[in-house]
Amino acid sequence: EIVFIYMKIGITGAHGFIGSHLSRNLRVIKGTKILSFDLPDDNLVNPDVSRLKRFVKNVDIIIHAAAVNRGTDAEVIAGSVVATYHLVEAVKKYNPCVKIIFLSSIQAETDSLYGRSKRLAENLLEELAAKHGVPVSIFRLTNIFGEGGRPFYNSVVSTFASEVVKGRTLPVSDPKRKLRLLHVSHLVREVTKEVLTLRKQKFHFKRLDSKSEISVGTLAELMKAFATGERKPKNAFERELHNTFLSYVRHK
Numbered sequence: 001e002i003v004f005i006y007m008k009i010g011i012t013g014a015h016g017f018i019g020s021h022l023s024r025n026l027r028v029i030k031g032t033k034i035l036s037f038d039l040p041d042d043n044l045v046n047p048d049v050s051r052l053k054r055f056v057k058n059v060d061i062i063i064h065a066a067a068v069n070r071g072t073d074a075e076v077i078a079g080s081v082v083a084t085y086h087l088v089e090a091v092k093k094y095n096p097c098v099k100i101i102f103l104s105s106i107q108a109e110t111d112s113l114y115g116r117s118k119r120l121a122e123n124l125l126e127e128l129a130a131k132h133g134v135p136v137s138i139f140r141l142t143n144i145f146g147e148g149g150r151p152f153y154n155s156v157v158s159t160f161a162s163e164v165v166k167g168r169t170l171p172v173s174d175p176k177r178k179l180r181l182l183h184v185s186h187l188v189r190e191v192t193k194e195v196l197t198l199r200k201q202k203f204h205f206k207r208l209d210s211k212s213e214i215s216v217g218t219l220a221e222l223m224k225a226f227a228t229g230e231r232k233p234k235n236a237f238e239r240e241l242h243n244t245f246l247s248y249v250r251h252k
Contacts, residue, residue, distance in 0.1 A: 006031040009195065010059035012087065013066030014038045017154045018103060018144060018184060022063060025188045026195065035059055038066065044083035047090075056090045056098065061195055064102045064125075070153055073113055080117035084124050092132055099135040100125060101194055103187075106142045106209070129203040137194050137204040139187075146184030146240070147247035156216065157181065160223045161245040170224070175217025182210035183240040212237040 009026055013019040014036030023034050037044065037055045044052075044066050056062070064087060068079025084102075091098055102125050107115035122138055129136040149158030156179065160170050190208060214222075214237075222238070225231030226245045233239040 008033045008059045010035045010062045012037045019065040045078045056094045061099045080121045084121040102138045104140045140207045161248045164223045164227045165248045170220045177216045180210045
């Protein structure tokens with residue numbers, strides 16, 4: 001059990017896949033209060049100024065996890081760039097001492113629309129640290145999976161697990177494509193550590209990758225074997241995949 005002084009942590013996207021895992025786990029830190037800024041009541045893309053002001057002013061740390069992973073081009077850009085811009089402007093006006101932890105994506109290293117939007121959001125926050133002295137930590141995440149992920153949105157693991165449980169054919173378009181996957185629990189540990197870390201430098205960047213690599217085709221076969229009982233987990237990574245699969249069995 002972690003003991004810490006009283007601290008208020010604000011989480012954007014707190015009701016989403018990653019945000020909900022963070023909320024549940026950070027609550028176990030004694031003296032911690034979690035505040036959320038998320039749909040349906042709050043929207044960083046088009047925020048109520050008074051509600052955003054109250055959220056920013058009343059926290060010591062903001063974990064910026066809100067994002068749009070799928071949607072039209074405009075929705076994806078707004079979900080990363082516009083949302084981050086509104087958060088940055090509110091922090092500059094109302095609480096320039098707050099620490100921001102931004103959950104970016106390894107897609108920022110690609111030229112996809114989603115990747116470019118993440119890179120622009122990173123740039124906004126890096127500039128906030130450089131020009132205004134606001135403490136900013138950026139985690140560039142690999143493919144995160146785990147219990148509670150939304151099928152066809154958060155992770156192919158969620159999609160395959162959900163579809164197998166429903167007895168449907170898995171949508172495998174490129175079976176040889178390799179994926180690096182990281183269970184959400186590892187991310188939660190990293191973010192928790194960062195919440196409890198006081199850094200001298202104003203800007204911190206970390207690429208959160210994974211050594212666990214699997215092809216799309218092998219992942220599909222593994223999920224089907226879990227469903228028939230033909231395969232038991234053989235290592236920690238497979239146990240994490242199996243636990244994710246079981247979470248969809250329980251919610252069938």
